[in-house]
Amino acid sequence: MSVNLTISDVRLTPILVADPPLLNTQGVHQPYTPRLIVEVVTADGTTGVGETYGDTKYLELARPFARQLVGRQVTDLNGLFTLAGQVAVADARVDDQVDVGGLRGVQTADKLRLSVVSGFEVACLDALGKALGLPVHALLGGKVRDSVEYSAYLFYKHAGHPAGVASEQDDWGEATDPAGIVAQARLFNERYGFESFKLKGGVYPPEQEIAAVRALAAAFPGKPLRLDPNGAWSVPTSLKVAAELHDVLEYLEDPALGTPAMAEVAASAGVPLATNMCVTTFAEIEEAFRRRAVQVVLSDHHYWGGLRNTQQLAAICRTFDVGVSMHSNTHLGISLAAMTQVASTVPNLHHACDSHYPWQSEDVLTERLTFEDGRVAVTDTPGLGVALDHDRLAALHHRWLDENNAALRDRDDSAAMRVTDPEWTTPSMPRW
Ligand SMILES: O=C([O-])C(=O)C[C@H](O)[C@@H](O)C(=O)[O-]
Ligand SMILES: [Mg+2]
Structure with a gap:
């Protein structure tokens, strides 16, 4: 059977997922937290899935990046990094402080790009694995x-x-x-x-x-x-x-x-x-x-x-x-x-x-x-070995679209803490 691994479509679905009130040094988790689901579709109809952070700063890079992927091969994983380097990152997004709500270290332009690339890389590997009948670990x-x-x-x-x-x-x-x-x-x-x-x-x-x-x-x-x-x-x-x-x-x-x-x-x-x-x-x-x-x-x-x-x-x-x-x-x-x-x-x-x-x-x-x-x-099922539930995806996307939830599209643990403690501010470090 011949496979056509040309990317014919890329779907990005931002969602809001339920999260319990977990405490960390910056505050508390919001009731719903943003994630981005990436689907990469090849010309022969294989779909690969990936997932990454879903806050606005990632979405604004993922969208132009996704548009450039159509017509490329899912095998071209190295090319993802070259392409990402061409996506502009607004200066306001770059911060050498700890990412508020994420606690994941510095926020450089490259790191923002890589956080987006990872969702696409995983989706490409999933599609490639499915097309070849191989688990991702084999790739x-x-x-x-x-x-x-x-x-x-x-x-x-x-x-x-x-x-x-x-x-x-x-x-x-x-x-x-x-x-x-x-x-x-x-x-x-x-x-x-x-x-x-x-x-x-x-x-x-x-x-x-x-x-x-x-x-x-x-x-x-x-x-x-x-x-x-x-x-x-x-x-x-x-x-x-x-x-x-x-x-x-x-x-x-x-x-x-x-x-x-x-x-x-x-x-x-x-x-x-x-x-x-x-x-x-x-x-x-x-x-x-x-x-x-x-x-x-x-x-x-x-x-x-x-x-x-x-x-x-x-x-x-x-x-x-x-x-x-x-x-x-x-x-x-x-x-x-x-x-x-x-x-x-x-x-x-x-x-x-x-x-x-x-x-x-x-x-x-x-x-x-x-x-x-x-x-x-560790599954040996082709790709990641998982299948998307499109109804669930649509429901969580619907929650993301709901204007009542607009403030939750960017995770902010300090803001979530202020709901019960209006005086709360992100603590300055070291706290103790
Ligand atoms: O190991 C870590 O630092 C984390 O898992 C960071 C997370 O943001 C964690 O603190 C959380 O979910 O609140
Ligand atoms: Mg840690």
Whole structure:
């Protein structure tokens, strides 16, 4: 059978997905969060799917980029980066501060472009895999494991979104103290079999978060634990927390903001440091590795520019004897499938990956991905091995189109916090 891999159509569907009231150092998650679903259609009728961030700053790059793709080959993955370089990024979008609501490090023009390219790269790989009858991992050189381990991503959270605010109910309950966090961890373990636990910190004063990690260590003796305050602590505070928790932490994630502060902490913390904030672009690697500021880089294929760039990052980490694992932000099943496919090909991935997926009650797939014993099986089904549910996609797009939800099209955790606390402003760092 002959295949025609020329791209004949590209469909972009921004959606709003239900998100529980999860707390982080900047505020609280909105009731609905934006994502962008990318469909790439080839001349012979094969459709590949991808997913990435859906805020306006990404949509305004994705639209002109999509128009240029028609007529190109889905095999031309390198060409995606050349094309993206030609898409203009408004100066106002570039910021070397931490991305508000995203907590994903600097926001350079290139990083914005790469965050868009990743959705298209995944869609092209999915289409190519389907056309050739091969799973994505085969296109990436082949899997080295049959399942990928994920960790339970624990959050302090409210029981529900504020009364009177349109939202979906969740069944996780409230978690605002050590007992609540342990109860949440038990649910993660019972429902999905997770055996490794990460607590999103930077929400309460460090003593309270130390107590929560101690409670987790008592409830799950010997299990890998992580604490991630998203850079909310000073160097002395980071060192104090490290001294108190070094015996139970697998790693401490982004205790302080920026490579110089991380290097200072790393020099005497006695516990490895991980990051998805100070090394988020290739340009940041050299200084961070030279200064031994981080021991584990948490890749995120969305902002590193896709699955092949994630493999390149892993190879660089291996060369410098730095560990690698995966960061996540609110995402759906397409991204979990993409993360699982690439993670299966990375030989030096020795830590459970992060995933927000258990927090997402909604998806755009006909069948949700499942965790067994905290792992997602690596499928050999062609492409990503997932199918779009077009009715669900249309419903979530309809929510995005609804003018009552217009303010939610750009994720803003500080604004969501101000609904209940009008005095709230994004805290200046270090917070403690
Ligand atoms: O590991 C991380 O830093 C994250 O997952 C960043 C996210 O924005 C997380 O803080 C969240 O979802 O609130
Ligand atoms: Mg982090």
